[in-house]
Every structure is written in C-alpha cells, then in structure tokens.
Amino acid sequence: xxTPHARRAAPGGRNDRRWHRVVHSSxxxxxxxxxxxxxxxxxxxVLTAVGALVVVVGLxxxxxxxxxxxxxxxxxxxxxxxxxxxxxxxxxxxxxxxRFAERWRAWRSRRAALGT
Numbered sequence: 001x002x003t004p005h006a007r008r009a010a011p012g013g014r015n016d017r018r019w020h021r022v023v024h025s026s027x028x029x030x031x032x033x034x035x036x037x038x039x040x041x042x043x044x045x046v047l048t049a050v051g052a053l054v055v056v057v058g059l060x061x062x063x064x065x066x067x068x069x070x071x072x073x074x075x076x077x078x079x080x081x082x083x084x085x086x087x088x089x090x091x092x093x094x095x096x097x098x099r100f101a102e103r104w105r106a107w108r109s110r111r112a113a114l115g116t
Contacts, residue, residue, distance in 0.1 A: 051079035
C-alpha cells in the first residue's frame, strides 16, 4: 500500500480530480459574480481591502522576527488575482529575490573557498 504522500502525488488520481473540480467551480462562481455589476463591484472592493490589509500587516511585520516578506508576497498575490499592476509588482519582486539569492549563494561560495 503506498504512503499517503505517494497517493497524493500521483497524477490523475482522486486528489487531482478534486483540484480540477475546485478550479472549475470557482471559475463558475466568478462568472456568476461578474454577471451582476453590484456584486462584481462588491467583490473587487472586498478583495482589494483584504489584499491591502494583508500587505500592510506584512510590511508592519517585516522588521520583526517572522514571515513578514512572505505575508507581503501573499497579499500581492491576492491583489494580483484582479489587478495587473499587482501581478507585475509580484513578478518584479520574485525576480529581485531570485537575483539576491543568486548573489548571496555566490558570495557564500567565494567566502567558503577563501576559508579553505
């Protein structure tokens, strides 16, 4: 009998079908919301408020120990579901983080080479 992790990772399995069902139903719900103008406006306002709140809380938590930047990125992802500027900012932030990590690894490897 496979482990629970192996069952979850199998493509085309039961969980894979569930995920497709969730995605399909969420797109249907979003289509219903878009058909009603007042509901679409309310959805966007609530989404913007929640995303902005998550970003602000993340920025407050940045100087404190904990996942401050992770919370900021999560808030940008929430905002990015509806706003193109937030998606672009999130892509830029991911690229900047990748460049920083690459430079950090290079610096660490140079430092380790000098130490030995």
